[in-house]
Structure formats: structure tokens, C-alpha cells
Amino acid sequence: MAQVLMKDLNKKYDEVHAVKDVNLHIRDKEFVVLVGPSGCGKSTTLRMVAGLEEITSGEITIGDRVVNDLPPKDRDIAMVFQNYALYPHMTVYDNMAFGLKMRKFPKAEIQKRVQEAAEILGIQDLLRRKPRQLSGGQRQRVAVGRAIVRHPQVFLFDEPLSNLDAKLRVQMRVELKRLHDRLETTAIYVTHDQVEAMTLGDRVVVMKDGWVQQVGEPLELYSRPANKFVAGFIGSPAMNFADVAIAEADGGLWAENPGFRIKVPAARAERLRPYKGQRVTLGIRPEDLHVASGADLKEHTFDSTVEVVEPLGSEILLDIRAGGVPMVARVDPTVRVKVHEPVRLALEAERLHFFDLKSEAAI
Amino acid sequence: MGPARRRRRTFGLLACYAVIGLFVIFFLFPPYWMALTSFKTNQEIESLEGIPFIIQKGATLKHYQDLFTKTDFLLYFWNSVVVTVPVVVASMVISVLAAYALSRLGFAGAGVIGTAVFLVYLVPDSLLFIPLFKIIGTLGLLNTKWSLALVYPTLIVPFATWLLIGYFASIPRELDEAALVDGANHLQMLVQIFLPVAVPGLIAATIFAFTVSWSGFLYPMAFIFSSDQQVLTAGTVTSLIKGDVYHWGGLMAGALLACLPPVLLYVFLMDYYISGLTAGSTKA
Numbered sequence: 001m002a003q004v005l006m007k008d009l010n011k012k013y014d015e016v017h018a019v020k021d022v023n024l025h026i027r028d029k030e031f032v033v034l035v036g037p038s039g040c041g042k043s044t045t046l047r048m049v050a051g052l053e054e055i056t057s058g059e060i061t062i063g064d065r066v067v068n069d070l071p072p073k074d075r076d077i078a079m080v081f082q083n084y085a086l087y088p089h090m091t092v093y094d095n096m097a098f099g100l101k102m103r104k105f106p107k108a109e110i111q112k113r114v115q116e117a118a119e120i121l122g123i124q125d126l127l128r129r130k131p132r133q134l135s136g137g138q139r140q141r142v143a144v145g146r147a148i149v150r151h152p153q154v155f156l157f158d159e160p161l162s163n164l165d166a167k168l169r170v171q172m173r174v175e176l177k178r179l180h181d182r183l184e185t186t187a188i189y190v191t192h193d194q195v196e197a198m199t200l201g202d203r204v205v206v207m208k209d210g211w212v213q214q215v216g217e218p219l220e221l222y223s224r225p226a227n228k229f230v231a232g233f234i235g236s237p238a239m240n241f242a243d244v245a246i247a248e249a250d251g252g253l254w255a256e257n258p259g260f261r262i263k264v265p266a267a268r269a270e271r272l273r274p275y276k277g278q279r280v281t282l283g284i285r286p287e288d289l290h291v292a293s294g295a296d297l298k299e300h301t302f303d304s305t306v307e308v309v310e311p312l313g314s315e316i317l318l319d320i321r322a323g324g325v326p327m328v329a330r331v332d333p334t335v336r337v338k339v340h341e342p343v344r345l346a347l348e349a350e351r352l353h354f355f356d357l358k359s360e361a362a363i
Numbered sequence: 364m365g366p367a368r369r370r371r372r373t374f375g376l377l378a379c380y381a382v383i384g385l386f387v388i389f390f391l392f393p394p395y396w397m398a399l400t401s402f403k404t405n406q407e408i409e410s411l412e413g414i415p416f417i418i419q420k421g422a423t424l425k426h427y428q429d430l431f432t433k434t435d436f437l438l439y440f441w442n443s444v445v446v447t448v449p450v451v452v453a454s455m456v457i458s459v460l461a462a463y464a465l466s467r468l469g470f471a472g473a474g475v476i477g478t479a480v481f482l483v484y485l486v487p488d489s490l491l492f493i494p495l496f497k498i499i500g501t502l503g504l505l506n507t508k509w510s511l512a513l514v515y516p517t518l519i520v521p522f523a524t525w526l527l528i529g530y531f532a533s534i535p536r537e538l539d540e541a542a543l544v545d546g547a548n549h550l551q552m553l554v555q556i557f558l559p560v561a562v563p564g565l566i567a568a569t570i571f572a573f574t575v576s577w578s579g580f581l582y583p584m585a586f587i588f589s590s591d592q593q594v595l596t597a598g599t600v601t602s603l604i605k606g607d608v609y610h611w612g613g614l615m616a617g618a619l620l621a622c623l624p625p626v627l628l629y630v631f632l633m634d635y636y637i638s639g640l641t642a643g644s645t646k647a
Contacts, residue, residue, distance in 0.1 A: 052540050073546040085537035089559040098555075102546035146545070 259323010260302030439598030530564025
């Protein structure tokens with residue numbers, strides 16, 4: 001058990017500045033997910049914690065030790081790789097025992113720990129097999145088993161589920177969460193899948209181009225994204241964006257666009273006032289849109305045309321266009337609309353998001 | 364499968380076998396002729412009426428008898444073994460370490476050095492043996508079989524290293540990283556994880572090293588003049604070609620026996636070579 005501290009962490013390759021001034025405090029027993037598109041520096045950050053990548057500048061502390069110059073074996077970490085990286089010439093048992101053998105554990109202790117881990121992961125019957133005789137899901141379990149037998153201070157996961165098929169991925173995701181609850185070991189988990197990030201992480205770190213964009217609990221990222229990138233990255237389907245002009249009329253602020261005109265709720269008006277007469281980006285989550293009824297204020301509704309209807313059973317996704325702006329609305333499964341027909345939509349004004357056009361920071 | 368497709372498939376198979384058959388004949392003809400000649404009597408070998416491709420006047424083991432009793436063939440054979448074993452071992456140790464360092468340790472200039480190593484291999488033996496003669500002389504190793512044990516690795520290591528660099532590149536890096544995280548140091552990882560996975564590549568390099576050392580002709584010819592130090596290749600030839608008299612029967616018998624160790628080695632190692640040992644390690 002240990003906390004992990006990253007201070008002004010940087011990684012430069014010859015041409016590329018892969019990780020830029022990353023500062024993170026991962027608390028003891030916490031499950032932190034690094035998420036972002038490929039090339040955002042999340043894996044590099046993880047590999048620096050593992051000691052597989054040299055640190056260009058900055059400092060990493062695991063527990064109370066600065067580990068910058070320690071080789072991986074002395075950092076007391078265990079890592080699960082995307083492609084499993086099982087030792088092909090060894091049995092499952094030997095794969096899991098390897099780390100303990102290297103650390104000169106007594107044979108009986110090794111056996112006990114491997115058995116224990118095998119039971120947790122439900123792979124007791126596979127211990128005599130070689131990796132090539134296992135399915136993808138089983139291999140991933142062995143890879144996790146190899147990590148947990150060591151009882152390390154920190155688990156590092158590098159996209160461990162991305163090689164599995166969709167169904168298995170969901171199943172393993174739940175198992176990993178259960179495993180973390182049971183083992184209570186600090187974990188750093190890298191993924192490009194925002195659903196994995198949201199479901200697994202106690203806290204989520206969103207990265208882009210080597211910079212940390214935002215750190216926060218999943219729902220915090222969802223409801224209060226720090227910038228347009230985080231807003232668009234977290235949530236599925238992604239947030240709708242539209243360029244709007246901010247204008248003052250009838251004693252309030254309005255967000256205007258050729259297709260719609262929406263009144264800014266009073267609570268948001270104060271922060272938007274400096275942008276009066278300027279353009280900003282408006283963000284609306286698909287789930288904050290619904291088909292307008294008499295109960296909705298007229299100033300929070302707008303007309304649109306339906307382009308595609310995607311019935312998912314529990315909900316319907318409407319791909320609509322309002323004044324040239326394409327949007328997705330997530331509506332009740334009972335809604336009956338036809339393609340190419342107009343539909344009037346209403347939005348949850350309290351949950352609108354505004355972003356500076358240039359800096360893209362949330363307003 | 365429709366009849367048309369089946370017919371096409373049958374035709375394709377036949378074509379394959381025809382081509383393979385041609386290759387088999389092409390490659391097996393020389394050893395066949397060699398074997399045949401070694402069992403013919405001198406009379407038949409030299410007879411102008413004889414047909415070269417079959418034995419007409421009875422087979423004989425006389426050439427083999429003479430080889431063992433009238434020449435130092437067994438001594439040459441032993442010398443070849445004594446030279447080749449340490450050469451293969453030393454070359455492989457050096458090549459493996461060099462290839463591992465060049466392909467995995469990622470130090471500055473590794474790529475350039477890797478290419479340079481290969482370029483060294485392109486320098487022909489026939490250019491090297493004169494300066495090497497001088498060096499061997501200075502070291503006091505002229506006319507000893509140990510001169511070969513010293514020189515052969517210089518021929519083998521560059522190519523074997525280059526070959527292994529290529530093979531090592533195909534081993535997923537996560538495998539060594541997993542071992543390093545698991546607590547192994549570089550040497551433990553190399554011996555316990557990396558080399559077992561690299562066996563097919565190691566076998567290819569070993570076969571190459573063995574072949575170079577076993578079949579080398581120029582260097583023993585140049586460096587060794589006494590019969591008791593001579594190795595198989597040069598020894599057989601020098602003792603069975605007297606002036607312009609070629610003892611074809613004996614030469615062919617000697618050549619055939621000299622072929623046996625490499626053939627046995629190939630047969631023995633091929634099974635390992637072909638079975639893909641990395642299967643199951645990673646997703647791909």
C-alpha cells in the first residue's frame with residue numbers, strides 16, 4: 001500500500017515532448033485512471049512510474065521513496081500489459097510464480113500465493129497449461145494473477161482490456177473493480193476508453209498532447225468539465241457543440257445562432273457577461289435534450305430536423321440538425337419521430353456548458 | 364467445394380509437387396553422385412565406358428577402408444570437432460550478448476553499430492587471410508588448429524549478430540519488460556525469459572556458426588601445414604590429391620562422411636526451429 005506522487009514530470013524523446021509537467025498525487029488504495037486519445041502521454045507516464053522509461057525531468061515518489069533512479073524490480077510495483085506478455089515457454093503456474101522466484105520466496109509460500117491468486121481469478125484448473133493453450137480472457141486473467149501474487153505496493157495497468165472482445169471487456173471490467181475492492185492496492189490504470197475510465201476510476205485523469213487536462217471524480221468530469229476537450233471526451237454519445245453569439249436583450253443574456261436562440265439561465269449569466277457581443281462555444285449533452293412539450297419554457301426550446309433515428313431499446317438517439325449545427329439528442333424510447341420531419345426540442349438550461357472560443361476553457 | 368474448384372486445387376497441388384520435385388532432384392543430385400562414386404571401384408570410376416550415374420560393376424567399401432587406414436582422416440575429423448565446438452560456443456555467446464545489447468538496450472548509436480557489424484561481414488575471406496596470416500604468426504599460432512578457433516568467430520559473429528538482431532526484434536518488448544518488473548535483472552531476464560523464447564533464432568545462428576566453422580577451407584589451407592593439426596576439409600583434399608592424381612573414390616567417401624555432422628545437426632534442430640515458440644505469449 002502506498003501513495004504515488006508525480007512532481008513536474010516530463011518526458012522528451014528526440015523530437016517529441018510526450019509528457020509535460022504532470023503533477024499528480026495518487027492516494028493510498030486509490031484507483032486512478034489515466035485516459036486520453038492515443039499519443040496523449042498516458043502510457044508514457046505509466047511506464048515512467050514502472051521504471052521502463054527514463055524520466056527526463058521531475059520526480060516520482062512511491063510510498064516515501066523517490067524512485068527516479070531505481071530499476072523496475074526495486075520499485076515494488078506490478079504491471080499488466082495490453083498484450084498480456086506471458087512467458088510462452090512456462091506454464092501458467094510458473095508464469096505467476098516467476099516474480100516470487102526472482103525474489104527468492106520459499107517454495108511453500110510461492111505455492112500458497114499462486115493458489116490464492118488462482119482461486120480469486122478462477123483459473124485453478126489452468127495452472128498446468130501453457131499460455132498458447134488459453135483463450136484471450138484466460139490469458140488476461142493469468143497476466144493479472146502474475147501481478148497480484150506479488151502483493152505489490154502499486155498495480156500498473158496498461159490498457160489491459162483493449163485486446164478482449166466487447167462482451168469480455170465488460171465482464172473483466174467488473175472483475176477488476178471487484179478485485180480492487182478486495183485487495184485495496186493503489187492502482188494506476190491507463191485506457192483510451194472513457195467508459196472504462198468512468199466505471200473503474202475513483203478519480204480520472206484526462207490527458208491530451210502530454211498535458212493533464214483535468215483530474216477529478218468521474219461524475220465531476222462529466223458535470224463540470226474543465227474545458228471543451230474533456231467535455232467532448234467524457235460521455236457517450238459525445239457532447240454537442242455549437243458556436244453561438246452572446247447578446248443582451250429583455251434584461252437577460254441570450255445565446256444566439258442562425259438556428260436557435262436560447263436564454264442563458266440567470267445563474268450562468270454573471271460569468272458570461274464579459275463575453276457579451278462575442279462568440280463562445282455552447283455545449284449540450286445529448287441527454288440534456290428532449291422533445292419539447294407544453295411544460296417547457298419557449299426560451300429553452302428550438303426547432304430542428306431529424307436526420308437519423310437510432311433506436312437502442314432503452315432510449316432513442318436522434319441525429320438532428322438545428323440551423324446547420326448537427327446534434328445528437330438522447331430521448332425516451334416512447335418518442336415517435338420520422339426522418340426528415342421537424343421536431344421541437346427543449347434543453348435543460350441549468351446544465352448548459354459554455355467554453356471560451358480561443359482557450360476552450362470552461363466559462 | 365464445387366467440382367471446378369476442386370479440379371483447380373488438384374491442378375495447383377500437382378504443379379506444386381512438380382516444382383518441388385525438380386528442386387529435390389537438383390539439390391540431391393550432387394550428394395547422390397558423390398555417394399555413388401564413393402562405392403565404385405577405381406576401375407569403374409576411371410573407365411570411359413561406364414555410366415556415371417549408376418554402379419555397374421559391383422559396389423565396394425575399399426575407399427572407406429583406405430580413408431580410415433591409409434590417411435589421417437579420423438584425426439582430421441577430430442580436429443574439426445575440436446575447433447568447431449569452442450568456435451560455435453564462443454561465437455554464440457558473443458553474438459547473443461551483442462545482439463541483445465544492440466536491439467534492446469537502446470543506447471545512442473545502436474542502429475549505426477548494428478549496420479556496421481553487418482558491413483564487416485561483407486568483407487570477403489580471401490581479402491582477410493593475408494593480414495590475418497600475419498596476426499596469427501605474431502600470436503605464435505601458425506600451423507596450429509587453434510589459429511582457426513581464433514579466426515572463425517571473426518567471420519561468424521558479425522553475421523550471427525545481425526541475424527539475431529532481426530530475430531530479437533520480433534520478440535515483443537513487453538516480454539522483457541514484464542520480467543524486469545517481475546524482479547529479474549538483465550542477465551536473469553536474458554537467460555530465463557528471452558533466450559528460451561528466442562530459440563528458433565538461436566538455432567538459425569548456431570547452424571550458421573557450425574557450417575562456417577565446419578566447412579571452412581581457405582583458412583586451414585593457409586594457416587596449417589602439418590598433417591596432425593589439419594582439419595577435415597583441407598586435410599581430406601591434401602591427402603587425396605597427390606600432384607595431378609585425384610583419388611576420386613576416397614575424396615567422395617571423405618566428403619560424404621564430412622557431410623554427416625551438419626546433416627544430423629540440421630535434422631535434429633529443424634523440429635525446434637519450426638515449432639513457433641512464441642505462440643501464446645501475446646495477442647498476435
